Amino acid sequence: METNKYLQEEIVRISGVNPRKCMRCGKCSATCPAYDEMEYHPHQFVNMVENGDIEPLLNSKSLYKCLSCFACIDRCPRSVQPAKLVEAVRLAVIRQQGANHMTANDVPAMIDEDTPQQLLVSAFRKYTK
Amino acid sequence: MQRIGVFVCWCGSNIAGTVDVKAVAEALKNEPGVVFSTDYQYMCSQAGQDMIKEAVKEHNLTGIVVCSCSPRMHEATFRKTAAAAGLNPYMVEIANIREQCSWVHKDMMTGTEKAVILGKAAVAKVNLNTPLTPGESPVTKRALVIGGGIAGIQTALDIADAGFPVDIVEKKPTIGGKMAQLDKTFPTLDCAACILTPKMVDVAQNENIRIFSYSEVTEVSGFVGNFDVTIKKKARYVKEDVCTGCGACLEKCPMKKVPNEFNLGMDNRSAIYIPFAQAVPKVATIDPNACNMLKNGKCGVCAKVCAAGAIDYTQKDEFIQEKYGAIVVATGFNPISMDKFDEFAYSQSKDVITSLEFERLTNAAGPSAGKLLRPSDGKHPHTIVFVQCVGSRCDACAEKGKEYCSKICCMYTAKHAMLTRDKYPDTEVYVFYIDVRTPGKNFDEFYRRAVEEYGVKYIKGMVGKVTPEGDKLKVQASDLIANKQLHIDADLVVLAAAIEPDQSARPLATMLTASMDTNDFFTEAHPKLRPVESPTAGVFLSGACQGPKDIPETVSQAGAAASKVIGLLAKDKLTGNPCVAGSNELMCNGCSSCANVCPYGAISYEEKEFRMPDRTTKVRRVAVVNPAVCQGCGACTVACPSGAMDLKGFANSQIMAEVDAICK
């Protein structure tokens, strides 16, 4: 397994999450509404960050499947806050590539009339930091 | 001024090999207070001790300094020697010139120099020593056990067996505690009632045991051997000594819609009630919050039907004062509230229950008479999901749950799963676990049987969400091994709720000045070596009040606590350590700093009247140390800013004299 210490520390620092607190109960994944869409599930996220196995995460679409609903944060008995880790990895992607997952130009095509304003705002916040 | 004799031991060549003992004796001769100084090959030998005794007589010595091995070795020996010579044993000081000098230094000159300095420090200290006498206090030969669960019952029986009177105070109308609510016990699966109720009967019949049921401890004062305790016997509106427990009143009572706490509210009882059939004492109790007669004076049926005439609506709370030599805390545990764990829909569905409720559901004396039926519709459940670690092992910062492992859940869940599969083989049973912890005799075998013989489906992972939908409970969980998210339509969900100390423990700890940890479990005097004693002398710990425990562990701790109590009560009087703290009341300002740091609750406060310089009097609060309780650590002496608190045998002045002598 490849460990990327620099990125690992960076992600831990950005997120303020201590992945070592995880006791591997899997409640985050049990609770995740986007579980089936994901390649890497919340508990794996935590585990992979803890092990410095960051590269696959950077390239995984799972990053953008996370709804940031924070159910995992709410339910985690160890206060690990997996969603914050996901967010931190997203940020790391942006910083590393200098490229956003979406740009403002991509957005109009995705909008249909049912799209709530709040979703747009939240999408911009999430994908285009 | 003291008349000090200095005795320098050679310890064969152990000391004399690296320390010029003659030179040490010579040098110390010139120290202030020293009137005699000599050396000898083996000071601890009979001849050496005789030499000391003679010197005491011949030179009228008032203090002794022995330069020898560690005081941990022979301090007791030389104290006895001094006592035999008519000196107070605490007028002896040891200068450790073997372990801390001759054995760690190679050079004769260095060793001798240091030995002289250590000797001087000891002389400086003896110059300030005063004779000390250990205090004695009598022992009241009666024990109090607070809590009447299995822990309290076992402790009381063991103490009573040794011939000492014991009182049990139980806040519920009956003893028995949590164990009385259980169905079967792991790992042997014998019925809880079958093994518990005979013990309860033993308690009731034991002449040395009194039961104060429906009672609480309201006040504790005193100290080891001499506790004064006030017990509040709550009014049960039934004369305990008259009631025969026939149950006629229960049948006739018109108020029958009171949630039955013994069955955790899953069925109802009457306003006058006996918690369960084998209750001890088997006496009815009127619930004043439910009884119409007590609430508005309109009823009185029970009094009419009671043939014995035991009903007394005018009964008042009664306060009983009693003296005890020892107190055992056995306040037990409760499952934590599930209110904060709404992801499991506990408050939304009747079919999400705790394990303790499951116990009642499967118990023959329970609300469903032992048939496993769903509380909502009374149907037989075909899919049952057990969730482990609900509220246990949570992060300290999390807003809900406990940091510790509740220890018993893995085993009782295995038991529940196994029993379910045994009785209802058509039932699918899932157990979601994080780890299965089975350290205990025959425990892992038990768990494996559940899996291998009974086909219980153990899934590593946690349940994330339970949603009631129609008559099903949609369980969403993760299977970490399969790396899948599972969706199970369950009929019943059982939560292994964490356990916590009973709420009565915290106020009780305050009354007893016994320390507690942040989780409100009582702290033991030493985590390894004194696990059943509280740091507060005379207070002992039994059962889950000290930490999560299963029944075998509780019973063994109960026995251990009892043996400690018996050891204490067997003594006629307690001899204290004379090196205790004492407060100079003229200097004490009553600020409580000392009491705050005292681990033994040895410090109390008195309002004392003082004559003031202007000839008026003033009442001031001052600290008083109970020498029978003080262990002499000295924490208070440093907490005291005015220096009013000092420690006998290690006084400020003595330690400073040692510092001075060493730094000279």
Added chain:
Amino acid sequence: MQVNEYKPLIVAFCCNWCSYAGADLAGNNRLAYPAEVKIIRVPCSCRVNPMFILRAFQRGADGVIICGCHPGDCHYTSGNYYTRRRMAALFSMLDYLGIEKERTRVEWVSAAEGAKFAATMNDFVQTVAALGENKRLEDLRCKK
């Protein structure tokens, strides 16, 4: 052996139950440490009053070390926890006044740690020796 080597005076307060026994064990095992270390026995490390420490420096000590049971192992349950807080506060204050922080130390030495006791003392003596004489908390009246 160097003759003019500076020898600091060290006062070591040892709790009776752990560290004093640890020192005894160092002796039993003949683990050498400098003779400049002089031990004062106290029932518990929490008996050590800041005044004793200042007194030692006043009278000519160059370093003061307090040894107690490991946290959690105190014979009196909580004594060393108080020591820990008091000494953290005191040492920080001494440092704040510009007094060398290396001259004071708290070390937890159990009764089984004879080797640790000797090693600790060797290290402490060396550290203090490197600092030289205690000038910042000295009382000239007490010099010979």
Added chain:
Amino acid sequence: MQKVTREQLLNKASELLSNGTVSCVLGWAAGEFDYDVTPKMFNCVEELNAGFVFNDFCGANVSKYLVARAGKCEGKILVFLKPCDTYSFNQLLTEHRFDREKVYAVGIPCEGMADIAKVKAVCGDGISSIDTTGEDMKVTTLYADAPVSVAAADVLAERCINCKSKKHVAYDELMGEEGDVIDSARFDEVARLEAMSPDERFAFWQNELSRCIRCNACRDACPACTCEKCVFDNPNSGVENKSPANSFEEKLFHIIRAFHVAGRCTDCGECSRVCPQNIPLHLLNRKFIKDINEFYGDYQAGAEVGSRAPLVNYTTEDLEPGEVFDRRDNNA
């Protein structure tokens, strides 16, 4: 200018005296000049009318007088407490130093008190009058022709510039609006010293403490120093001394004094206010407060009655004395 006036306090005191709520009043009495205010017990309305004063110079914290006074007169004592005084009040109650039942506390707002030395630094010596009723102070001196106007903010006492709280934590009755705890910069100076090298710190304190004349004003004014007998007055304590015979004695006194109030000091600033040599003694106390906050979590002595002072408390997870420095070195 203070928001609450002498007249308002006078009326309140007279009212409480007349209706029998209290039998005497602990307040401030006017002196020879407009700034030399003395704490005083007033026994009747006439005495109050004659001598009671409240202005920008009523800095003295009167809480400590309650130790000696509460219970001495028939009924209750009325005491006027500025926000910072209430912390001392609570701390004294925590330590059982007076009977709460014997005191009627009225919380009064405080706009910060003036430091006469700062006034003199601006206006010069020879002050003949100070008018504090307006927005600015009007100071008349013997040597200037016209009164000098001074902004109150320019002559605030150090402790008031770094006021930690305008909130009253104890009272029976509050006059005016309740204020808030302030996020003050009071630890900045401590941090500045901490950032110095040990040699610089040593030189700084050597210079400051060498001025000490051991008048004991800091101790005797301190509301936390209420020992029946101070160790420095007790010939048997081993540290008793009447003079700073040398630099060791100076340090000994001030280290032990600060240590004995560590965790109990409310940072009321009386020590520095009363020091005739202007030694910044509060920087010693604040060091302990800052350390305690950093090591063991924020703690404000006197914020509530009955709280356990940090140095008579512990957790099993406390940092080690050695880690104190690692922490600081890592932060630096």
Added chain:
Amino acid sequence: MRKCSLDKIDLVFAQIAKNAALYLPVDQTDGSAAYKKWEEGTVWSGALNTVRSPKDFFFPQTEDLMRFKTEGKNIEIIDTRTEGEDFVVFGVRACDVKSFDILDRVFLSEPVDSFYANRRAHGVIVSLACTRPSETCFCKTFGIDPAEPAGDITAWKTETEIFFRANTEKGEQLLSKIAALTEDSDDAVVKAQKEQIGKIMDKLPLKNVTTDGFGGGKTDELFNRPEWDELSQSCLGCGTCTFVCPTCQCYDIKDFNTGNGVIRYRCWDSCMYSEFTRMAHGNNRLTQKERFRQRFMHKLVYYPENNDGLFSCVGCGRCLAKCPISMNIVKVMKKIGGETK
């Protein structure tokens, strides 16, 4: 009378400092002034009021008297007295100069205090006319003229010049040493300054404080006055007033055990302290009221009774400025003695 331009004052100081330690008031960072030993670069501001009084040079706060050396059980007594060094105290106000009269009567009358006498013999006092009295000043109450201070040499300072007049032989000698730097002068400027000072004195707020009602023989009349209760009530019992006072002269003799011997030393004591004059039977003034009363009765009654009516207060105003709770001798005099002349 001699005069010298202020431009040359540092040369004067350098000249004096050649033969003696020179102490003069120097401004401190906190705005107050304190006596400091002059060395090259020291700036004399002409400050008049110092927090600590020049008493300290003659009667220091602590002073070793003798030593005992112990060796085993033997004790050796060591005389630690030395011939003192010459020193000059420069810029002393009239009130502070007057304080030496009061101290002399205590220390130089039989039995003579050799430590004090030694310092007096070696010290030269250069006084300075006080041109800017503080509002706390009331030296006039004790008959002191701030424009005409005593001392071995009297100095008057103007914006540009300083004038010297020797009053004693010691003063003459010192002046002669700086003769090369000074020149003869008439007293016109000095007279003008005195007049100016007189005008200020009339404006001082405390000009009417009077000693009427005090003095020898008043013990019975004043001792039990009820006002003492009220006056002493807020006293904290600290020693600030005594330690900044130029005339307080009480001390305690103490032994300090060094570990190798004993240093017997004396140090200032304060009658405000609860431990003051502690004897075998305890303390003789048990309440703060008694101690408070002692201080003022001593200054205003007992001392004059034993010293030809001389009060042991010089009106320097230090205690007024420094008392933590602003209780002071003026308030006492007004309350006990009555308001004005």
